[in-house]
Amino acid sequence: MKTLTPQFKQQLSEFAPSQNSPFFVYDLDALQQHIASLQNDQIKLWFAVKANPLSRVIQTLDQEGMNFDVASLGELEQVLAQGVSPERILNTGPAKSKSQIKHFLERGVNTYVVESINQLALLNQLASEVDFTPQVLLRVQLRFDGDASNPLGGNNLTPFGLGIAEWSQLTLNHYRAIDVVGLHIFQWGNMLDPQQLISLWQQMVPPLVSLAQQLDFELKVLDLGGGLGIPYARGENSLDWSMLVTALTEIKQQANVNELWLELGRFAVGEYGHYLTPVVDRKTSYQQQMLVLEGGINHLLRPAITDQPFPVQLLRTSAEPAQSFHIHGPLCTSLDKLGVLDLPQDVTVDDVLIFSQCGAYGFTEAMPFFLCHALPSEVVYQAGKFEVVRPAQPASSYLF
Ligand SMILES: Cc1ncc(COP(=O)(O)O)c(C=O)c1O
Known part of the structure; x- marks a missing residue:
C-alpha cells in the first residue's frame, strides 16, 4: 500500500484549513509516474473512466498514452472535452440506447463492446448511416470453478454480455455494417491474488478461441477488462505488474491475437x-x-x-x-x-x-x-x- 510521505502530509496539513470542509485530493505527479510505469508494448491500456472522470485525471492519463473506456454519454463528452480523439475511445456498458449509439457514432467513436444481440443489431443498423465501419468486440460471460462472490458478478448471472450458448446462435454475415474483431470478458473486481487472476485469464482463452472459430471470425483482439486490485487493508499485498505482463504476453500468444487489451480503473488511479x-x-x-x-x-x-x-x-x-x-x-x-x-x-x-x-x-x-x-x-x-x-x-x- 502507498504511504503518505511526511512531506506530502505536511503540505496537506498546511493546505487543508483553506478548504474547511471535506475534500478529495489527487496526486497527479505520482499518478503520471505510475501510468508511465504501466505502459509496455504487449498490452493496449484503456482507462475505465467510471473510476474517476475528473478532467485533470483524464488529462494526466492522456499525456501518458492511455486510451479511454467510456460507459455513458456523460463520460464520452467529458473525455472529448479534454481533447482526446474519438479513435482512442471505446464504448462499453449493458445499456446502450438507440439515441446513445447514434450520438457515439456521430461523435466518431469507432470501437464498441457489444453486450447483447439487440445492441449488435442496433449498432449495425445505425453504422450503415455513417461512413466508417465500427470495430466490435462481443462481451462474453463464462462460468468458472470456485467462489462466485464478487461485485462484478463472478459466476452469477449479470447483465454484462451473454453466455457462449447465446452468442453461438449468431450469424455474423447478417451484420455487414460492423466488423467483429474480438471478444471481451470481465467478471471479477479488485483481485489481489496474481495467481488467481492469471489462472482465471488462462481459463478464459480456450472457450473464447473456440467461440470465435464457431462464429467464423478472426480473433484479432482479446479484451480482458479490468479487475486488478489495490490493497485496502494492512497486510494486503500490491499486484506485481511485471508478473502480470509476463503472464498476459503468454496469454496473447496462446490466444494468437494481434492485440491484448485491459481496461484499468482501480489499478490505474485508486x-x-x-x-x-x-x-x-x-x-x-x-x-x-x-x-x-x-x-x-x-x-x-x-x-x-x-x-x-x-x-x-x-x-x-x-x-x-x-x-x-x-x-x-x-x-x-x-x-x-x-x-x-x-x-x-x-x-x-x-x-x-x-x-x-x-x-x-x-x-x-x-x-x-x-x-x-x-x-x-x-x-x-x-x-x-x-x-x-x-x-x-x-x-x-x-x-x-
Ligand atoms: C467494462 C468495464 N471495464 C473496466 C472496468 C474497470 O474495472 P476495475 O476498476 O476493476 O479495473 C469496469 C468497472 O466496472 C467495467 O465495467
Whole structure:
C-alpha cells in the first residue's frame, strides 16, 4: 500500500484549513509516474473512466498514452472535452440506447463492446448511416470453478454480455455494417491474488478461441477488462505488474491475437487519491469510542457496499497510542459507517482525518444528495502545488 510521505502530509496539513470542509485530493505527479510505469508494448491500456472522470485525471492519463473506456454519454463528452480523439475511445456498458449509439457514432467513436444481440443489431443498423465501419468486440460471460462472490458478478448471472450458448446462435454475415474483431470478458473486481487472476485469464482463452472459430471470425483482439486490485487493508499485498505482463504476453500468444487489451480503473488511479474530512463529534456509547465525521458515505460509498474500510490516519501528528474508533458519517442511516479503525486516542472534534486509496470510485460513486449536505471539493496536487478544480458546493446548487 502507498504511504503518505511526511512531506506530502505536511503540505496537506498546511493546505487543508483553506478548504474547511471535506475534500478529495489527487496526486497527479505520482499518478503520471505510475501510468508511465504501466505502459509496455504487449498490452493496449484503456482507462475505465467510471473510476474517476475528473478532467485533470483524464488529462494526466492522456499525456501518458492511455486510451479511454467510456460507459455513458456523460463520460464520452467529458473525455472529448479534454481533447482526446474519438479513435482512442471505446464504448462499453449493458445499456446502450438507440439515441446513445447514434450520438457515439456521430461523435466518431469507432470501437464498441457489444453486450447483447439487440445492441449488435442496433449498432449495425445505425453504422450503415455513417461512413466508417465500427470495430466490435462481443462481451462474453463464462462460468468458472470456485467462489462466485464478487461485485462484478463472478459466476452469477449479470447483465454484462451473454453466455457462449447465446452468442453461438449468431450469424455474423447478417451484420455487414460492423466488423467483429474480438471478444471481451470481465467478471471479477479488485483481485489481489496474481495467481488467481492469471489462472482465471488462462481459463478464459480456450472457450473464447473456440467461440470465435464457431462464429467464423478472426480473433484479432482479446479484451480482458479490468479487475486488478489495490490493497485496502494492512497486510494486503500490491499486484506485481511485471508478473502480470509476463503472464498476459503468454496469454496473447496462446490466444494468437494481434492485440491484448485491459481496461484499468482501480489499478490505474485508486492509490493516488485521498479524502479528508473534519471530525464533528466524538462520544462514547456502550463503552465504544465513536467519531462522527462531516462527510461519510455521502462522499465515499464503497465501505457501505463492500464492508471494507479505507485506511485512515490523523492529519496532525500525535504521539498518543492508537485505539479503536467506530467511524460514522452524517447520514441518518447506520449504513453510513466508514469502518472500525485505529487512530491516536487524543483525536478530537475539529481534527481532520485522511482516508487513503480513494482515487477510484470515490466522488462519482457516492450518494451525495441524501440529507442535502454540501458536495465535497476536488483538489489536484501537481508540480508541488495544490489547485482546487471543483470547489465545494452547497445543497442549493442541486436542489430545485
Ligand atoms: C467494462 C468495464 N471495464 C473496466 C472496468 C474497470 O474495472 P476495475 O476498476 O476493476 O479495473 C469496469 C468497472 O466496472 C467495467 O465495467
